[in-house]
Amino acid sequence: MKRAVLAALVAAAPTFAAAETELSFYLGIQESPHSQVDGTDPGNGVDPNLDFTAGWDGLSFEMPPYYGVRATFWRTDTFGWGAEITHTKVYGDAATLTDNGFTRFELTDGLNIITLNAMRRWPNQWGNVTPYVGGGLGIAVPHVDIESAGGKTFGYQLTGPAVRWTAGASYDLNDQWAVFGEYQGTYSMNQIDLDSGGSLETDIITNALNLGVSFSF
Numbered sequence: 001m002k003r004a005v006l007a008a009l010v011a012a013a014p015t016f017a018a019a020e021t022e023l024s025f026y027l028g029i030q031e032s033p034h035s036q037v038d039g040t041d042p043g044n045g046v047d048p049n050l051d052f053t054a055g056w057d058g059l060s061f062e063m064p065p066y067y068g069v070r071a072t073f074w075r076t077d078t079f080g081w082g083a084e085i086t087h088t089k090v091y092g093d094a095a096t097l098t099d100n101g102f103t104r105f106e107l108t109d110g111l112n113i114i115t116l117n118a119m120r121r122w123p124n125q126w127g128n129v130t131p132y133v134g135g136g137l138g139i140a141v142p143h144v145d146i147e148s149a150g151g152k153t154f155g156y157q158l159t160g161p162a163v164r165w166t167a168g169a170s171y172d173l174n175d176q177w178a179v180f181g182e183y184q185g186t187y188s189m190n191q192i193d194l195d196s197g198g199s200l201e202t203d204i205i206t207n208a209l210n211l212g213v214s215f216s217f
Contacts, residue, residue, distance in 0.1 A: 020074040022082075024180065026212025030066045032056040032090050032204055037100075039192075039200030043150030046101030050200050054105065055093035058206075064089075064109050068184075068210065072119050080119045084136060084164065088113055088186060088206045102148045109143035111204060113186045115164045128172040132182075136164040140188035140204075150196035162188035170214060178214045183207070 039050040060066040067087050074080035092105030115136030123130050140162045146153045168182020186206045193199050 019076065020080075020216055022072045022074065022080075022214050022216045024070040024072070024212055024214040026068050026070075026180075026182075026210040027060075028066060028068075028184075028208045028210035028212075029058070029060050030088055030206050030208035031058040031060075032088075032206045035202045035204050037200055037202045039194075040198035041101070041148055041150045041194055041200070042196050042198050043148070044101040044196075045149040046099070048150070048198070050100070050198075052096070052100050054096045054202065056090040056096075056204070057093050058089060059091055059108075060089070060208075066110070066208070068212075070117070072117070074119075074121075077123050078121055080121070082117050082119065084113075084115050084117055086113045086164070086184070086186065086208075088208070090204060090206075101150075102146065104145055104147040104152075106145050107142035107190075107204075108145060111140060111142045111188065111190075111206070113140055113162045113164060113188060113206075114138045115162060117164065117166075119166075124172070129169055130172070130178075131169045132167070134164075134166040138162050138164070140190055142190065142192075144192055146192070146194065148196070150198065151194065153192070153195045157192060160189035160191050162186060168210070176216050178216070180210075180212055180214060182210045182212075184210055 070084040072080045072082040087110040089110040115138030117136035119134040121132035166184045170178040170180035
């Protein structure tokens with residue numbers, strides 16, 4: 001699924017009437033604050049009625065790593081729009097697992113956030129440095145990996161809406177290549193179906209510091 005989305009982003013670029021098309025690729029460090037989990041997990045050895053706070057670990061550099069790809073179609077020197085997919089990740093921490101009857105509780109291939117974005121930049125504001133901000137609306141398509149005495153759920157699901165916000169700056173190496181650093185946050189509402197016959201809901205925030213490279217044409 002992720003490969004198909006990435007291919008679609010690249011293939012779509014020539015079809016848009018834009019003064020400039022920019023493809024950005026990044027890695028980074030991503031973490032998530034705790035989130036409330038509600039739902040049911042029939043057969044769960046601790047409590048089939050889920051009502052707890054999940055602690056999350058990001059583990060950005062463990063396989064599969066955290067990464068993202070963004071395509072921006074700049075309609076003017078300062079305004080653009082496009083699409084982005086970010087392979088964010090959340091692992092339930094040790095307390096989340098042992099206190100709530102889970103042997104695995106994670107969205108690690110990953111908590112995939114796909115959005116349509118609007119972007120604003122200020123070209124060459126400080127020499128070769130261009131600051132920018134952006135935001136997007138879209139969907140969460142996580143790879144669910146949850147296991148308890150009630151059963152194992154493993155696979156991609158469309159779990160709900162998502163939003164993204166970004167602020168950063170790029171540095172032009174030449175007319176086509178640039179490097180950039182940015183802060184990026186996401187918020188997703190996730191309703192997950194469990195193979196045990198239950199389901200759960202949790203809203204997840206991610207915060208990340210990204211470093212990447214962009215190619216413009």
